[in-house]
Structure formats: structure tokens, C-alpha cells
Amino acid sequence: MVGPGFHGQVYAVVRTVPAGHVVTYGDVAAALGSPRVARQVGWALAALRDDTVPWHRVINAKGRISFKGDTPRAIQQRARLVSEGIEFDATGRVDLHRLRWLLQAHPLEQM
């Protein structure tokens, strides 16, 4: 249900991220053609209720789960990533240098 313009594209890109890899909001935004819309990517995921989208594989550029104040979701996200084989640092950060997934410009524009 890639409804309106931006959200659908975000979901499409996030679905292309395989397990065991992560991407930053900026990367997803850049894959959509605008590296400045990282916030909207996060906002789109905030409205997400679809389990078909691995939203937990999307983190911030610091390799960490930021959120605003809703910790429970962050904890669940971390649990899912660990379950997929993602390793977390002592500070709760992920090794982006190794687990960063290279997004494609237009994954499934007309799939």
C-alpha cells in the first residue's frame, strides 16, 4: 500500500534492506533523491504499522536508535536487530562501517 508520494517510497526502500544490515535515515532519503528529507523518513516510519516493512533496520547516522522519548519501541527495535545478527556496541551503537547497507536509487519504482 504505497499510498501517497513519500511514505510509499520510504517503505519500498526499507523493504529492500536485507536482514543483518542497517541503513540510516539519510541514506533512505538520499535513495529517494533528496538527502535532506531524513526527518520525513523517520516520520513516515513513525506512522508505520505494517510489519512487512523492516523499520527496525533504519537507524540514525550515529549508528544509534534516537527516538524522541518512547523508549519501549527502541528496546524492541534493538531486540529485533540483535535477533537478526546485528552487533551492538557497549554504548548501544552499531558498526555502520560494516553493517551499512548500500541502497539503490530506484529499487522498485514500478513493481
Add this chain to the structure above:
DNA sequence: GGTTTGACCATAA
């Protein structure tokens, strides 16, 4: 249709 806000990012102190 203007104002507010936001799961961000980069820079500065």
C-alpha cells in the same frame, strides 16, 4: 493555505 512539528544531520562550543 500558513503555522507547527518531527524515529534527522551537520556544525559549533
Add this chain to the structure above:
DNA sequence: CTTATGGCCAAAC
């Protein structure tokens, strides 16, 4: 390392 500020663009009010 953390905290603060500006900017960016789309959706919600």
C-alpha cells in the same frame, strides 16, 4: 564525550 542551533522538507493541525 554532550549540549545547543540552524536547516531542510513533508505531513498534520
